[in-house]
Amino acid sequence: MKAFTIVSLAAVGALALTACGSGSGATPGDAGTEPVIDGTLTVGISRDPGMLFQPLNPSSALGWVSEWAYESLVYFDSEGQSQGWLAESWEQTPTSLHFEVRDDAVCADGTALTAETIANNFRWIADPENGSTAIGLVMPLDAEVTNDESSVTITTKTPNPFMITAVGAQKIYCQAALDDPTTVTNATNGTGMFNMTEAVTGDHFTLERRDDYKWGPEGAATGETPGVPKSVVISVVENESTRANLLLSGELNIAAIGGPDEDRVLGKLDVFSENMLITGGMLYSQAEGQPTADKDVRVALTKALDLDELMRVSTAGKGERAPRLAVAKPQVCQYDAATPNLPATDVAGAEKLLDAAGWVKGSDGKRSKDGEPLVLEFAWQTRGAEISAAAEMMAEQWAEIGVGVNHLGAEYGAFIERISTPGASSELDVIWLAANYPVPSSLMTYFTGPSPDKGNNFASLSNPKFDKLVAEANSKTGEDACNAWEAAEAEMFSSVDYVPFAMAAQSTFAQGVSSEMIKEFYPSTLLVK
Incomplete structure (x- = not known):
């Protein structure tokens, strides 16, 4: 990617x-x-x-390995419909999922996969003591898991109309792996056709x-x-x-x-598989004391950017503007909440907003407020020449309005460690984030709730109106849910909490x-x- x-x-x-x-x-x-x-x-x-061990590692690269050794309760066909895998049948409501699971799957270590082990996978993720990166992403924070000999049930207090997509597709680990995740740090123990x-x-x-x-x-x-x-x-x-x-x-x-x-x-x-993914997006820190906690500053910084050109540069001319949070397959909702709500390029308007916010230019053309220069700490992953070029272009466009940038580009592991460190949002101003999932509800772990190490809200975003709209969206189903999510995302983008600006097809050839x-x-x- x-x-x-x-x-x-x-x-x-x-x-x-x-x-x-x-x-x-x-x-x-x-x-x-x-x-x-x-x-x-x-x-x-x-x-x-x-x-x-996927519950502790959000890397998309892991999917290329884990798919061979692990299986999930359901898979999704080319129409985006869930089909049975480890689950023989299932029933769902906005607040529950009930799976009848098969009894013939055998783990790589020779043990039988039981309904209890399947349930324990979700209990492991839901336990905050384990520090799973999938909590909130796969398992809602208020989820409870029960099981009997042949079934697993997950219930939530808060409705979640898309829960089958996240829960059903989660890779299932065998009990020994859950008991000691270090045994599968460089090995596998699942029910898949292959074993490492x-x-x-x-x-x-x-x-x-x-x-x-x-x-x-x-x-x-x-x-x-x-x-x-x-x-x-x-x-x-x-x-x-x-x-x-x-x-x-x-x-x-x-x-x-x-x-x-x-x-x-x-x-x-031949193109064997193709999936559209968000490849470029920005989180602005809203931690107390950060300049980007001010909405007017976030709007100004975004107005200073040419998002169309950033999209072209970051995707080598092969991408499109990202219309919403969730673009990956299977696409449950389709709407454009980003384009009409993100600030349009307006350099003069950006300068006026910063002036009004007290960030004024000095004789050197650089902005400061109360003696403190406006210099953005910008964390991004050094992932290909296109991303590096786009990051440099952003810095150049911000420099035109008197805003400085400290580049904190790093390879994947160091990047994740930096943004996941408790208190990082008080040190970082801008984070390049391209988070992909088929449904918007699963992505909320990055935009609401606690920051690391209690959660994945890397930029300490706080938008009560957005949170209220998310709660309303989660109470609905079908087309009504998609319409409600469009309204929630419109609030996010107009408040410039997150700015997704590029998506591109990932093509797999064979x-x-x-x-x-x-x-x-x-x-x-x-x-x-």
């Missing part, structure tokens, strides 16, 4: 290897291909995912097929299906051009390619693989011929 992305439901799954009569690779959909028996499938990912046999941080991960696997959704591949790879090797290839080269040469079967290198791959290999579920693929939901 082109920017820091908290989490995405985009799946990357085990595909059937194919070969032509000569044994060379074939692209998806090629006629006359035959399955490769016990082959090795190779995947290229853009960065190391970090520790492999080697993990070399920053280099590669190797997973082996579980030949006894047979509990996937109806019609899915098993461990004995011809064409299902014996091994999956996931290599960390940070340079996008290198990933494209390896894919074109046949040294990789699957990789996500974007930016200028995408043009080299398009037309030569060669030498085949699936009847092209465009939506998961490790064990593939029909292989």
